Amino acid sequence: MTRYGKIDPGKLVVTVLMGAISLFFLIPLFWMASAAFKYEKDVMVFPIQWIPKAWNAVGNFKAVWMADIPFYTFYWNSIKIAVIVTLATVVFSSMAAFSFTKLNFRGRDLMFGVLLTFMIIPEQATLIPRFMFIRWLGLYNTHEALIVTMMFSIYFTFLMRQFMLGIHTDFLEAAKIDGAGYLRIYWQIILPLCKPILATVGIIKFIWTWNDYQHPLVFLLDKDLYPITLGIQLFKDDYADNYAVLMMASLSAIIPLVILFIVLQKQVIKGISLGGVKG
Structure with a gap:
C-alpha cells in the first residue's frame, strides 16, 4: 500500500514471489512433519498424502523416546551444551566488544584488526590444532571439550562491537562522574542498552550449537555424551528403512529451535538490522 491507500503493483508482485519461494523452501519441513505421523508403508506413497489417512504418531513417538536408544539423553546433552556455550559466548563477546569500543588503551584498533583477520581462516583448518590442545x-571425550572450543566467537564480538558503536559516550561519562567503575558501567548501562543484539547473538549461537555435528564427532567417543545431532545418526543406523521413525526423531530435534525462533524472531531481525548499520 502507498501512502495514498493504493496498492503498489511492484511491491505486490515481489511479496507474492517471496511468499511462493518461502513456501517452496518449507516443503521439506512439511513433508517431514507429515511423515512423522504416518505408518511406514504410507511415507513413500505418491502422490504425497500431506494429511495422513492413518495416524501412527504414538507408535513413532514411542520408537523414538522409549526404545533402546536413549533419545532423552541426547536431548539433555544438547540442551546442556547449547545453553552453557550460548551464555558463555554472550558474556565473553559482549565484554570484548565493550573493551574495543568504550575503553581507550594502546593498540586497541590494531588488536581488533588482527582479531578480524582470523575470521578469514576456515574453521576446519584449525581443527587438528584444537584437537591436540x-x-x-x-x-577429550567430555562436554567441556565442546564448551571450550565453541564459547569464543570473533564474529559475534564484531557484531556486538558494531552495535555498541552506536551507544553515545555521554552515558559512560555521566556514570563515571557518579563514581561508577568499568564493570558497573558494563553491567548496568551497556548490557541493558544492548538487549536486541544480545538476544540475536544468543538465539543464533544456540541454533548453531544445537545443530553442530562436526565438533561432537571429533571430540566425543562415548554414546552417553552424544548430543542430538549424533543421536539421530544412531537412529539412522538402526532405522535405516523406517523413515517414519527417522522423521519423528528429526521433528523432535528441531521443535525447540522452531519455538525459540518464533517467539524471539523480532529481536533477531531487529538486532541484525541495528548491528549491521552501526559504526
Whole structure:
C-alpha cells in the first residue's frame, strides 16, 4: 500500500514471489512433519498424502523416546551444551566488544584488526590444532571439550562491537562522574542498552550449537555424551528403512529451535538490522 491507500503493483508482485519461494523452501519441513505421523508403508506413497489417512504418531513417538536408544539423553546433552556455550559466548563477546569500543588503551584498533583477520581462516583448518590442545588439557571425550572450543566467537564480538558503536559516550561519562567503575558501567548501562543484539547473538549461537555435528564427532567417543545431532545418526543406523521413525526423531530435534525462533524472531531481525548499520 502507498501512502495514498493504493496498492503498489511492484511491491505486490515481489511479496507474492517471496511468499511462493518461502513456501517452496518449507516443503521439506512439511513433508517431514507429515511423515512423522504416518505408518511406514504410507511415507513413500505418491502422490504425497500431506494429511495422513492413518495416524501412527504414538507408535513413532514411542520408537523414538522409549526404545533402546536413549533419545532423552541426547536431548539433555544438547540442551546442556547449547545453553552453557550460548551464555558463555554472550558474556565473553559482549565484554570484548565493550573493551574495543568504550575503553581507550594502546593498540586497541590494531588488536581488533588482527582479531578480524582470523575470521578469514576456515574453521576446519584449525581443527587438528584444537584437537591436540584438547587432548593436552585432558578434556577429550567430555562436554567441556565442546564448551571450550565453541564459547569464543570473533564474529559475534564484531557484531556486538558494531552495535555498541552506536551507544553515545555521554552515558559512560555521566556514570563515571557518579563514581561508577568499568564493570558497573558494563553491567548496568551497556548490557541493558544492548538487549536486541544480545538476544540475536544468543538465539543464533544456540541454533548453531544445537545443530553442530562436526565438533561432537571429533571430540566425543562415548554414546552417553552424544548430543542430538549424533543421536539421530544412531537412529539412522538402526532405522535405516523406517523413515517414519527417522522423521519423528528429526521433528523432535528441531521443535525447540522452531519455538525459540518464533517467539524471539523480532529481536533477531531487529538486532541484525541495528548491528549491521552501526559504526
